[in-house]
Amino acid sequence: SKTGKQPMSAEDSNFVIVYNGEIYNYKSLYSKIGGTKSKSDTEVILKGYMLHGTKFFKSLRGMYSFVIYDKKKGKIIICRDPSGIKPLYFFNDKNQLIFASEIKAIKYLVNERLEINDMILKSYLSFGYCIEPNTIYEKIKAVEPGTYIELNLKNKKILRKEFFQFDFFKTSNGSFLEETETNISRSIERNLVSDVPVNFALSGGIDSSIIVGIANKLGIKPNILTIKFNTDSYDESEIANNYAKILEAQIDIIKTENKASLKVIDNIFLHFDQPYADSSAIPFYFL
Numbered sequence: 001s002k003t004g005k006q007p008m009s010a011e012d013s014n015f016v017i018v019y020n021g022e023i024y025n026y027k028s029l030y031s032k033i034g035g036t037k038s039k040s041d042t043e044v045i046l047k048g049y050m051l052h053g054t055k056f057f058k059s060l061r062g063m064y065s066f067v068i069y070d071k072k073k074g075k076i077i078i079c080r081d082p083s084g085i086k087p088l089y090f091f092n093d094k095n096q097l098i099f100a101s102e103i104k105a106i107k108y109l110v111n112e113r114l115e116i117n118d119m120i121l122k123s124y125l126s127f128g129y130c131i132e133p134n135t136i137y138e139k140i141k142a143v144e145p146g147t148y149i150e151l152n153l154k155n156k157k158i159l160r161k162e163f164f165q166f167d168f169f170k171t172s173n174g175s176f177l178e179e180t181e182t183n184i185s186r187s188i189e190r191n192l193v194s195d196v197p198v199n200f201a202l203s204g205g206i207d208s209s210i211i212v213g214i215a216n217k218l219g220i221k222p223n224i225l226t227i228k229f230n231t232d233s234y235d236e237s238e239i240a241n242n243y244a245k246i247l248e249a250q251i252d253i254i255k256t257e258n259k260a261s262l263k264v265i266d267n268i269f270l271h272f273d274q275p276y277a278d279s280s281a282i283p284f285y286f287l
Contacts, residue, residue: 003037003038003039003040004038004040004042004043006018006019006042008038008042008043008046010046010050011037013071014070014071014072015046015049015050015068015069015070015071015072016068016069016071017042017045017046017066017067017068018066018067019042019045019064019065019066019067020064020065020066020086020101021062021063021064021066021081022041022062022063022064022193022194023041023044023045023060023061023062023064024061024062024190024191024193025059025060025061025062025190026040026041026044026062026193027193029044029059029060033051034047041062045060045064046068048060049068049070049077054077054148054161054163057079057148057163057164058163058164060081061190062081063081063083063085063086064079064080064081064086065079065081065086065087065088065101065143066079067079067099074152074153074154075150075152075153076097076150076151076153077148077149077150077151078090078099078143078148078149078150078151079143079147079148079163080143080144080145080146080147080148081145081146082145082146082164082166083145083146084132084142084144084145084146086101087101087102087142088100088101088142088143089101089102089103089106089135089140089141089142089143090106090140090141090149091106091109091110091139091140091141092139092141092158093139097158098110099143102273103135103137103140103273103274104270104273106140107137110139114137114138114139114140115138115139116136116137116138117134117135117136117137119134120134120135120136121136121275124136124275124277128276128277128278129275129276129277129278130274130275130276132144132145135274136275137274144160146163146165146166147160147161147162147163148160148163149161181214184210184214185214185217185218188211188214188215188218189218192215192220198222198223199222199223199224199225200212200215200222200223200224200225201224201225201284201287202224202225202226202240202244202251203226203227203240203283204226204236204237204238204239204240204243205236209243212224212243212247212249213247216249221247221248221249221250222247222249222250223249223250223252224240224244224249224250224251224252225251225252225254225287226240226241226251226252226253226254227253227254227256227287228254228255228256229256229283230256237253240253241253254287256283256286264285267285268281268285271285
């Protein structure tokens, strides 16, 4: 909307935000912070920070990366969501700090040759991706999930603070199976908050089938998208189509017709900015 444009400033212009993502619980947070002018999730983050500081970040549920310029305190806050869904990178030397959602934006602004990080090249060859916070370039780092970086513009000090950590050792009072189903259901319901129609990607595998099945159980008739390959060993569209029929859901089958040429692969690599070896990137590109 016109009121949700970015960069967004507070009324007194002492706080400015740039933001990429979606806050799923912004409506409940909106009422807690006394409302906002634009009624957008962008302003909810900004006003929440103005009222509660960085403690507010723990209340956010969603996928996001954002940067807040706090003119009053002379600070820049660079923050990334706990699951690291939205990318966020930075380059820092004595003269400049550059941050961006894409490495190519940083490369464009850095007037020097970036050295390849040999240790990360080894991790890529072992695991198929570059292990964060490092990237394929020596001087470019990723902001780690559930972390914010605070730059003090007065003394040039940089602090890294973790605001969220998953508890993988939590014990359950009841059944783990029931608790898991409850949490997945709550998560799916929350993620359906949107200004536009929501579609579900269904591969025919277990995880996406569970998501679509629970959405259906919640009373939502999911609009399904699936990819069809000409090669039988890769194609799961028939499984997805049969499942959609069981749920009586609308399904759109996107045919690739073996269009995964070297040109397409090059385009995919351009989006990732660094080496990445997960073949699922190809169907998602067509999706």
